[in-house]
Amino acid sequence: MHKTLIGGGLVLVDNAQFAQVSLLIEQGVIEAVMPAGEAVAEAQRLDASGRLIIPGLVNGHTHSHGALGRGGVSDLARLETFLAESSWLNMNRQTDDLRLCAELSAVELIRKGCTACFDMFIELPGPSVDGIHTVAEAYDSIGLRAVVAPMIADQTIYQALPGLLDAFDGPLGDAVGQMRMPKWQDTLQVCHEALRRWPAVSDRVRPGIGPTIPLHCSEDFLKACAALSHEGCLPLQTHLAETRLQQIMAQRKFGMSLTEHLDDLGMLSSHFSGAHGVWLAETEMRLLAQQGAGICHNPMSNLRLGSGIAPVRRMQDAGICMGLGTDASNTSDGQNMFEAMRLAATLSRAQDDDPTRWLRTADAFRMATEGSARLLALNRVGKIAPGWAADLVFLDLGYCHYTPLRSPLDQIVLAENGAALREVMIAGRTVFAEGQVLTIDETALSARAQAAAGRLDHANQDTRLMCQAAATVVQSFCQKQCARNMNQQRKAP
Numbered sequence: 324m325h326k327t328l329i330g331g332g333l334v335l336v337d338n339a340q341f342a343q344v345s346l347l348i349e350q351g352v353i354e355a356v357m358p359a360g361e362a363v364a365e366a367q368r369l370d371a372s373g374r375l376i377i378p379g380l381v382n383g384h385t386h387s388h389g390a391l392g393r394g395g396v397s398d399l400a401r402l403e404t405f406l407a408e409s410s411w412l413n414m415n416r417q418t419d420d421l422r423l424c425a426e427l428s429a430v431e432l433i434r435k436g437c438t439a440c441f442d443m444f445i446e447l448p449g450p451s452v453d454g455i456h457t458v459a460e461a462y463d464s465i466g467l468r469a470v471v472a473p474m475i476a477d478q479t480i481y482q483a484l485p486g487l488l489d490a491f492d493g494p495l496g497d498a499v500g501q502m503r504m505p506k507w508q509d510t511l512q513v514c515h516e517a518l519r520r521w522p523a524v525s526d527r528v529r530p531g532i533g534p535t536i537p538l539h540c541s542e543d544f545l546k547a548c549a550a551l552s553h554e555g556c557l558p559l560q561t562h563l564a565e566t567r568l569q570q571i572m573a574q575r576k577f578g579m580s581l582t583e584h585l586d587d588l589g590m591l592s593s594h595f596s597g598a599h600g601v602w603l604a605e606t607e608m609r610l611l612a613q614q615g616a617g618i619c620h621n622p623m624s625n626l627r628l629g630s631g632i633a634p635v636r637r638m639q640d641a642g643i644c645m646g647l648g649t650d651a652s653n654t655s656d657g658q659n660m661f662e663a664m665r666l667a668a669t670l671s672r673a674q675d676d677d678p679t680r681w682l683r684t685a686d687a688f689r690m691a692t693e694g695s696a697r698l699l700a701l702n703r704v705g706k707i708a709p710g711w712a713a714d715l716v717f718l719d720l721g722y723c724h725y726t727p728l729r730s731p732l733d734q735i736v737l738a739e740n741g742a743a744l745r746e747v748m749i750a751g752r753t754v755f756a757e758g759q760v761l762t763i764d765e766t767a768l769s770a771r772a773q774a775a776a777g778r779l780d781h782a783n784q785d786t787r788l789m790c791q792a793a794a795t796v797v798q799s800f801c802q803k804q805c806a807r808n809m810n811q812q813r814k815a816p
């Protein structure tokens with residue numbers, strides 16, 4: 324039996340304290356945490372001297388399709404504008420483009436210390452069995468752990484937001500008004516089929532389901548997604564209360580908050596996680612906690628799209644399982660979970676005057692490991708302990724972030740950005756070392772990405788112009804709705 328003994332490193336054991344111990348790895352699992360220097364017969368020795376060893380980071384919310392979308396949308400876009408403008412980026416993509424996106428995303432994740440992700444990827448006009456399986460196979464081949472969840476909806480943004488279509492006129496209004504998503508029954512049929520014929524990938528890559536935004540999904544569709552999640556014990560994720568506008572529109576459309584609406588439909592469970600949760604009221608937090616549901620905090624994307632700063636400490640206090648994510652490479656401009664941890668910890672300091680209410684580095688680290696792993700429904704992932712996955716990140720103790728070394732966890736969360744990353748192991752297999760991802764040809768990958776972007780930009784030229792024009796109307800509509808809502812709140816007794 325193939326065994327590896329990793330010795331010489333300073334290891335974060337149990338996500339609690341650093342210790343000079345050895346790790347015995349067998350069949351992708353940490354078999355034992357042993358006193359330093361102890362030998363094991365027949366184990367291959369891996370020298371980790373000069374390394375800090377931490378569990379791999381888990382990205383609780385991303386979209387691989389964003390990897391081919393960098394630089395494709397105005398830097399001034401708020402979320403709704405981004406959704407309207409960015410749709411051109413996803414047009415005319417072939418199955419090979421979906422694979423390419425998953426590969427690009429996986430490479431960046433690995434390069435920044437992440438060993439697992441929840442990927443809500445989009446395929447237009449709707450998901451296909453081939454598309455879902457191709458993304459799963461891409462993660463399998465690169466060696467990342469992943470939940471592959473097609474991002475699905477049965478309403479366009481123009482149908483989803485009450486009053487938005489009225490803000491349009493002329494041919495542009497006709498064009499956006501005629502857009503349609505596939506019938507939800509057909510979409511769900513594809514998801515069922517993809518699941519039934521799940522490819523022979525390793526246990527590391529699993530299916531999930533991603534109804535995109537509750538406002539964009541009919542009630543029957545959401546209920547069918549929840550049923551699928553329940554039957555197959557699949558993690559289900561949706562964007563929840565990401566923006567103020569989403570809550571304003573929920574009141575208008577459903578007469579209640581987004582979380583109350585989902586609760587009414589029986590959506591909330593321990594399989595459920597909401598991405599963002601920036602605009603959740605206390606009552607919604609309680610509902611989520613009561614049902615064992617989770618929230619994935621995406622601080623960089625929330626800043627980039629002007630969505631706000633999520634009330635992480637209050638969500639944590641309410642008893643919600645908290646994970647951490649990056650969101651897409653074109654809404655947070657990277658897949659850096661070190662950055663997400665650092666922001667989670669530091670932004671909380673801008674929200675409360677009382678330092679005892681700030682997010683501690685250990686809280687941010689737990690969110691980025693065990694917390695996110697829970698949202699992915701992964702057991703025994705996100706911690707270095709016997710019986711847990713051998714998903715390990717090796718940091719260079721000689722790097723400036725750790726010189727001098729006094730409080731390793733504080734120094735990792737508050738200073739690390741991936742620059743000290745030297746090796747990454749996933750399920751006992753080294754996938755990154757000596758500056759290279761070992762499971763794919765990165766030079767060829769980069770050339771393929773550039774070629775695909777050139778082809779897609781050319782094919783989508785006209786759509787791009789239309790999306791940009793539509794996005795201008797969406798931006799001003801959202802602005803007006805939010806201003807009106809704030810005025811009403813001010814006038815309210």
Ligand SMILES: [Zn+2]
Nearest residue numbers: 562598650651
């Ligand atoms: Zn997202």
